[in-house]
Each structure stands twice: as structure tokens, then as C-alpha cells.
Amino acid sequence: MQDIVPVQRSKKKYELYCSFHACPCCVTCITDKHQKCQEMKPLSDIIKKVKSSASVQLFEKDLKDVKENLEEIIKYLNRRVNTSTIQKTKAAEQVRSMRRSIDDFLDKLEQEILDDLDSKQSKLKSKMNTLLQQLKTQANKMSQLQREFSKMTQYATELQMYVGLREIEKTTSEAAKYLEDLKSGGPLDEVNLELTISSELQSILKDVKSFGDININTGPFTLQLKAVRKDQAQHLLHNTPTIEQIKPSFLKQLTISKDMKKKNIYACRILPDGKYLILESNYIHTRSNLLLFSNDGMFMREVVKFTGHSTDTCFVRTNTVAVALEKKYQIALVDVEKKKILQTINISHYCESVASDGQILVVSSKEKSTIVNLNDMSQTILEGVVADHVALFKGNIYGTDYNENKVCCYTSTGEPLWTFMHDDIYGPQGITLDKNGFVYVVSWNNNRVVVVSPDGKTCKTILSEADGIKSPLAIDIHRESGIMIVSSEITVEYDNREYETAFVYKI
Structure with a gap:
């Protein structure tokens, strides 16, 4: 059980609550750690009327009864x-x-x-x-x-x-x-x-078949215990939302300078510190750039350039991201802070998408996929995992199949768990998951962002062309904060031309 967080530490009161980091903040916290955070709310609104609620007395009685029951059973x-x-x-x-x-x-x-x-x-x-x-x-x-x-x-x-x-x-x-x-x-x-x-x-x-026989004779439990409510935690504990409750709210759009507006966004990622990483690639001119944006969506710097077409990137660990170099049959490990390529990993097939949990890399293609163990760099081929884009969540592999219009879930060894198809999913591309296991897919051909239930049985469109979504290719979610980023085409009025950008939402 987690310790209760005190409302005062070192004589500095917590006055705000950071939704991005899910923690209370004092003035010093804001200055030191939360300068870039946008989701700040008054702490008083979060904890309003908790002590005066009827649940407090019920909880007190429940705690007493449960403790006495435990003592009697002990x-x-x-x-x-x-x-x-x-x-x-x-x-x-x-x-x-x-x-x-x-x-x-x-x-x-x-x-x-x-x-x-x-x-x-x-x-x-x-x-x-x-x-x-x-x-x-x-x-x-x-x-x-x-x-x-x-x-x-x-x-x-x-x-x-x-x-x-x-x-x-x-x-x-x-x-x-x-x-x-x-x-x-x-x-x-x-x-x-x-x-x-x-x-x-x-x-x-x-x-000699045995030394003898040991028999356990059981009887009914006769100790009388006090009755305790079974649903006592429902009022204060977080419940996993239903798919109908998922409704993203728009926060901001990445600010892309005029000379960058013609760039094609193939991947967008939210780093652990809340900054945004964009992989732009030009298929015709066979060159790619990894670009870093601040927490407030402003362009900061170019991280590294690649020759050849790059199709995906993912965070690995400690300032390191992986970039899929599609036709080079390689994965590049890049230090974002030092702005250099640390290592390249050769793969036996096209590298179309990449996902990581810090211990392994999953590299997918339309023919097969590969798991790379980041500790010893050993590789395991997954013949049955065919995906245009992949994601990892709690040991399972999730992928989209653009041509077949389907979303698939596999075990870490490549055995299929479920496959989902629906009219709302047409030309699926990027894929990611939130902390509750809901699967978010961008549907490129019909301009949608679709959520699939964790069991792969139902779905819901949460963003569409009416929300400004057009030809989305990339998506990512920061699971702790619930911040989501989606790439999209937009039309700029002054020259009536289409460019690519990324929208940021809170889910």
C-alpha cells in the first residue's frame, strides 16, 4: 500500500496539482520541475469536501471492523x-x-x-x-x-x-x-x-509404494466475523473507464515554422519529460530528420539527420530513442541530448515500425517481425507477427495491418490473442495504448482516431475529420499523464496548401 502523501513538506504547502505528472506541487516544485507543465489545477478543487463527505465515517467503521476481523482470524x-x-x-x-x-x-x-x-x-x-x-x-x-x-x-x-x-x-x-x-x-x-x-x-x-499415508481432515469455519461492506472503495478509488467515457480534449498544436511546413510526419512521440519528438521523412528525396519540440509545442532543435527513408521511432531508455531505417534493414539508437547515433542494429527484414519497453525492441514489417533483447542484443524472429506499426503493453505486442484493415494482439512469443476489424478502421497506421490497456489507432483512409477495447471486441471513434483530423499517420500516448499526440494534415488559409502538423490532447 502506498504511503499517504502529506500536504505540507519542509514548510512549503502544496497549492497546485499537476495532471501531467499526477502529483501535488508547491511553489518550489513549479519552479524546479513543472515550468513546462500545462495541466495545473488548484489543489483545493481536487480535494474539495473530502473530509466532510459521508464516506469518511463509513470508511472509519469499515477500517475498525476489518481490523477486528483480521485480529480474530489471526x-x-x-x-x-x-x-x-x-x-x-x-x-x-x-x-x-x-x-x-x-x-x-x-x-x-x-x-x-x-x-x-x-x-x-x-x-x-x-x-x-x-x-x-x-x-x-x-x-x-x-x-x-x-x-x-x-x-x-x-x-x-x-x-x-x-x-x-x-x-x-x-x-x-x-x-x-x-x-x-x-x-x-x-x-x-x-x-x-x-x-x-x-x-x-x-x-x-x-x-514399497509408500511410507504410510498423511490425511488432512477438514471441517467448516465457525468463527463469527463482523459484516463489512464490499463496495467501500468505490467512491474514492479510480475506476477503469468504459470505452464510452473516453473523450479527448484539445490542448494545443505543435508550432511548426514556415520552412518546415512541407515535412511529412511519419512518427510523433512524447518523451518521459513531456517534450515531443517528431520523425519527418521525405520518401522521394530519401532523407529523414528527428526533431525535438518543447513541452509547450515549440520547435527546439534538430536531433539527427538520416540518409534514406525512416518510418518510425520510439523511446527506449535514458535519453535514447530507436529509429527504424526501413530499407537499410537497420535500427539506429540515438542519444537525444548528445544528438548522435550511438549504435545501429542490423535486422533481417525491412524495418517499418519499432516499439520498446526498455528491455526489448520489437521491429515489424509486412513479412515478419523481430524481437531484439537490449541486454545482449540477441534476436528472435516472429514469423507470425506481420504489422505496419507496432506497440507494446504489459508483455503483449499490438499491431496494425494497413492492407487488411485490422488490428491484432499477440503474445511476446508471437501467438495471436485477438484480431479486430470494423468499418471505422480503414487503412490503420500508427498504434498506441493508454494505461488501462485501451488501444488507440489512427485510421488514415477515413480520417479518424479509433479506440479499441482491451479485449479487442468493441471500438469507438473519438476524433474525426470534423475535429480537424486528416490523413493521420502517427499517434502516441504518455500513459502517466494521459497526454495524446496525433499527426494530421492541415490547410493554411493564406496559401491554401496542405501541410502536416501534430495535435495534442488530454484523454
Whole structure:
């Protein structure tokens, strides 16, 4: 259970509530950590009339009753534990009494075979230790040569280097021949100790089915407890909303300068600190840019440029994002703060979309997908996961299929869990999930943002062309704050041309 957050700390009162970070704030907090946050509300509105509500007295009674019930059950269980301990002690003594009549005879047989085992293993161990010592001597000789070689490369003259290399070559060849002789001569052959139990002893195990029987006899629970309401938490605890309750409210539009308005947005992400990351790509000119915007939607800087068409990006961990370099069959790991590519990962297929939970990367394409383990960079192919865009949530993989007009959910090993199709979803592209597991999909061909229920059975259109959504391609949700970003085309009145931007909403 989480500790109750105090309303006052270090003599500074909490006066505001940050919906983006879901925490109360004081004046110092706003200055230090929440300068860019837009969702600030008076804390008094959040906690209004909590103490005077009728629920407080009911909760107090419920707490008292539940505590007394727990105390009574604890006493009851302690009595039962003591009783079962006495019963166990009595039964165990009966077992030991029977066991002692068998142990003496078995101990004698056991000691004899253990002595024989020890003798033979000691001889085998002695031979292997001798061989190990020889190998360590050879290894030490190689280590010494390595050190000498390092010194030669730094300090030796050309003549000394030539003579030294000849000597190293000779010694290395001798060591290699020694290893070949070991492999072919038998000392490295696998030698195993094997035990054959006597058939007479095995017959005991075969014929004797059990030492006895332990039976647990149960009776009804007769302790009387106080009645407690079952729905006492409904008034104050957050309930998972229904799909009908999801209604996004518009917050802002990213401010894109005039010279950037012709850029095509293929991905937009909300970073943990609330900043926005845009991947713009020009398919014809085969170049891509990763762009960073501030919390208030203003352009900050270009992060990095790519040659070739890039189709997706996702946050990985600690200032690092992954970028899908589609036809290069590569994923680039980029440090947003240092503005440089840290590493590229080669994939065996097109890299159309990428998602991460900090431990793995899921890279999708129209033919198959790949899971990359970020700890050891090992790769696992998922033949059955075919998706234009992917997302991760609680170990499951979610994907959209543009040509088939469907949304799919898979396990982490690629087994399908559900597939959803609906007339509202036509040409699905970007996909993301909120903290409750609702799946958000941008439907490119009919200008919609559609929410699919966590079980993949129902859906609801939450944004459409009437809300200004046109040809949406990318979407992302900051799960803690409920902030959502969606890419869209817009028409600028002064030149009557269409450009791409991104809208930000609160869900």
C-alpha cells in the first residue's frame, strides 16, 4: 500500500496539482520541475469536501471492523498452527521410529559404495588436475607472450620486432601443436562416473509404494466475523473507464515554422519529460530528420539527420530513442541530448515500425517481425507477427495491418490473442495504448482516431475529420499523464496548401 502523501513538506504547502505528472506541487516544485507543465489545477478543487463527505465515517467503521476481523482470524490461525504442529510432531516420531529399523542396514551398504566412489573419483581427479596444471602453464606462457608482444609494438626497433615475431610464431605453433595432440591423443576424452544400483535395492523402491499415508481432515469455519461492506472503495478509488467515457480534449498544436511546413510526419512521440519528438521523412528525396519540440509545442532543435527513408521511432531508455531505417534493414539508437547515433542494429527484414519497453525492441514489417533483447542484443524472429506499426503493453505486442484493415494482439512469443476489424478502421497506421490497456489507432483512409477495447471486441471513434483530423499517420500516448499526440494534415488559409502538423490532447 502506498504511503499517504502529506500536504505540507519542509514548510512549503502544496497549492497546485499537476495532471501531467499526477502529483501535488508547491511553489518550489513549479519552479524546479513543472515550468513546462500545462495541466495545473488548484489543489483545493481536487480535494474539495473530502473530509466532510459521508464516506469518511463509513470508511472509519469499515477500517475498525476489518481490523477486528483480521485480529480474530489471526488468533484462530495461530491456534490451528499450534495444533497442527503437535500433530506433525507425533506423526514424525512414528515415521522416524520405523526409519531407524532400516537405517543401520542401509548405512552400511551406503558407506561401502561411497568409499568405492571416492576412491575412483580421486584417481580420475588426479589425472585431470595434472592435465589442468599443464594447460595453465601453457596459458601463462601465452599471457607472457602477449605482454611481451605489447611492449614490442610500443618500444622495439624494427629488427627487434622481426626477431621477436619469429620467436612468438615458433612458441605459438608449439602451443597449437600441443593442443592438437591433446585432442587426438585421448587426454581430453570425456570420462564419466556412473552408478548402477543393485537390483535387490531397486526392488524395495519398486515394491514399497509408500511410507504410510498423511490425511488432512477438514471441517467448516465457525468463527463469527463482523459484516463489512464490499463496495467501500468505490467512491474514492479510480475506476477503469468504459470505452464510452473516453473523450479527448484539445490542448494545443505543435508550432511548426514556415520552412518546415512541407515535412511529412511519419512518427510523433512524447518523451518521459513531456517534450515531443517528431520523425519527418521525405520518401522521394530519401532523407529523414528527428526533431525535438518543447513541452509547450515549440520547435527546439534538430536531433539527427538520416540518409534514406525512416518510418518510425520510439523511446527506449535514458535519453535514447530507436529509429527504424526501413530499407537499410537497420535500427539506429540515438542519444537525444548528445544528438548522435550511438549504435545501429542490423535486422533481417525491412524495418517499418519499432516499439520498446526498455528491455526489448520489437521491429515489424509486412513479412515478419523481430524481437531484439537490449541486454545482449540477441534476436528472435516472429514469423507470425506481420504489422505496419507496432506497440507494446504489459508483455503483449499490438499491431496494425494497413492492407487488411485490422488490428491484432499477440503474445511476446508471437501467438495471436485477438484480431479486430470494423468499418471505422480503414487503412490503420500508427498504434498506441493508454494505461488501462485501451488501444488507440489512427485510421488514415477515413480520417479518424479509433479506440479499441482491451479485449479487442468493441471500438469507438473519438476524433474525426470534423475535429480537424486528416490523413493521420502517427499517434502516441504518455500513459502517466494521459497526454495524446496525433499527426494530421492541415490547410493554411493564406496559401491554401496542405501541410502536416501534430495535435495534442488530454484523454
